[in-house]
Amino acid sequence: MRNQVDSRRGLNDSRLVLILTAIFLVLVTGTGCNRSSSQAPQLMFVHIAEDIKVDPSAQTLRLVKVAQQTLYFSDRPQRLAGHLKMADYLQEWTAKAGKDNFHADPPNATLSVYEPGQPDNTVAVIEITNPVVDGADLVYNYKVINGTMPASGGATSLFIDWIGVGGGVGAGFHGVGVGARGPGVY
Numbered sequence: 386m387r388n389q390v391d392s393r394r395g396l397n398d399s400r401l402v403l404i405l406t407a408i409f410l411v412l413v414t415g416t417g418c419n420r421s422s423s424q425a426p427q428l429m430f431v432h433i434a435e436d437i438k439v440d441p442s443a444q445t446l447r448l449v450k451v452a453q454q455t456l457y458f459s460d461r462p463q464r465l466a467g468h469l470k471m472a473d474y475l476q477e478w479t480a481k482a483g484k485d486n487f488h489a490d491p492p493n494a495t496l497s498v499y500e501p502g503q504p505d506n507t508v509a510v511i512e513i514t515n516p517v518v519d520g521a522d523l524v525y526n527y528k529v530i531n532g533t534m535p536a537s538g539g540a541t542s543l544f545i546d547w548i549g550v551g552g553g554v555g556a557g558f559h560g561v562g563v564g565a566r567g568p569g570v571y
Contacts, residue, residue: 426459427547430474432523436538437498444526446496446511446534448541451523459547471518478516492546493530499539507535513545 432455434448455474458466478487491514498507509532513525527534 426463426465428457428459428465429547430469430545431456431458432541432543432545434523434541434543437496437535437541438538439534439536441534444528446513446525446527447519448523448525448543449538450521471523475516475518494546495544496532496534497542497544498535499541500535500537501539508532509534513543 432448432451434451436449438447438449439445440447451471453471454468455471456466456468491512494511494513496507496509496511500507510530511527511534512530513527515526517524
């Protein structure tokens with residue numbers, strides 16, 4: 386019984402940390418500040434996975450059993466939210482996506498991992514590159530900007546910095562904007 390209670394408490398703690406991390410990202414990146422409502426939205430992305438495997442020597446992280454939909458959201462004034470299929474998200478990593486894309490300018494991301502037995506989530510700010518789908522997993526190369534990569538795995542979220550004006554992701558991209566999929570426009 387105690388393990389079930391500890392497990393549920395860890396899951397609730399994980400959700401709280403994920404919410405706080407998302408708020409932190411919005412505040413730190415300053416999205417929504419000094420933007421007019423006529424500008425294209427700046428979308429941030431989130432991957433959620435059941436587990437993570439990190440290979441420090443190869444500088445790769447594997448999102449194990451990653452959700453096949455990548456969540457996106459934007460800050461004020463557009464307040465868009467929804468999801469993209471993995472294939473659509475990965476298109477942003479190609480030169481075909483426009484001059485301002487993740488391939489040309491790799492994004493920063495915040496990795497939040499619930500490590501069993503740890504009192505708090507492990508959080509690291511990283512730069513990610515070269516996404517590769519491997520079965521039900523998604524593998525990235527990474528470079529640590531701040532923090533420490535986790536030693537072991539658990540429930541994982543990866544919050545990916547925005548792309549907006551000039552990139553392939555914006556109003557009209559894969560249904561983003563008027564008539565958006567997912568939760569839609571608020």
